[in-house]
Ligand code: DGT
Ligand code: MG
Ligand code: MG
């Protein structure tokens with residue numbers, strides 16, 4: 001197609017395809033959620049409604065994009081692992097990052113009222129998103145360990161901080177000073193001796209974050225076996241025309257993903 005005399009400008013658009021055969025990790029994070037959480041009166045340190053809304057938006061994203069195998073969420077962020085061989089949008093970087101970010105954002109807004117029936121949205125929230133490529137399985141393991149370790153550190157700090165403020169009557173400046181330089185065992189001691197809180201009894205959702213995993217529940221069925229098969233799976237992606245494709249479940253867990261067990265039980269997450 002010859003196009004108009006203006007069409008040459010297209011040549012300024014450069015390809016941005018991601019390296020093939022590498023793990024793609026996508027992370028999004030709420031923009032200025034310090035303010036957003038205040039404006040919408042999120043409970044401190046953890047607002048269950050807000051966390052469940054994040055999980056809901058993440059689950060919708062995974063239902064929309066079968067290439068996403070794993071999600072991990074904490075606070076106002078979510079990370080997703082795409083399968084190594086993912087070929088969505090020809091692995092075009094901007095296309096993937098912007099579509100995943102905008103879908104998540106619109107799902108967050110779309111489902112807001114289900115989770116905050118008494119709190120109208122005061123303004124449109126936004127999320128930033130980035131893609132990172134990891135060549136080795138160990139990088140992926142370490143990436144998710146990094147995020148879950150972060151969850152643990154932040155939650156322990158925030159739980160102790162808000163106990164000092166809400167139950168201990170300290171100002172935020174005092175609580176900051178009280179916790180300055182303390183290690184994990186000292187925070188646990190403060191929680192236990194002053195507030196009777198056993199940190200290991202704090203819900204796992206808060207201590208470990210949210211893990212959304214796509215698990216294979218059946219091998220692909222040959223087309224000929226599908227005819228007349230009225231059976232169904234519990235897969236959220238269940239569709240008759242998809243019977244020739246592997247069937248998956250998408251589950252939300254609050255479990256350890258740092259140790260080997262989670263990954264050994266799910267070798268499909270890292271295989272080629
Ligand atoms: P950013 O990401 O650079 O645009 O800035 P922020 O303000 O989003 O900072 P970030 O992402 O480092 O920290 C997340 C903020 O969101 C943090 O100020 C606390 C708030 N937040 C997230 N989840 C909750 C929650 O469950 N309860 C409350 N009260 N605040 C939360
Ligand atoms: Mg930030
Ligand atoms: Mg943020």
Ligand code: MG
Nearest residue numbers: 029075076077
């Ligand atoms: Mg954040």
Ligand code: MG
Nearest residue numbers: 089095098099
């Ligand atoms: Mg278009």
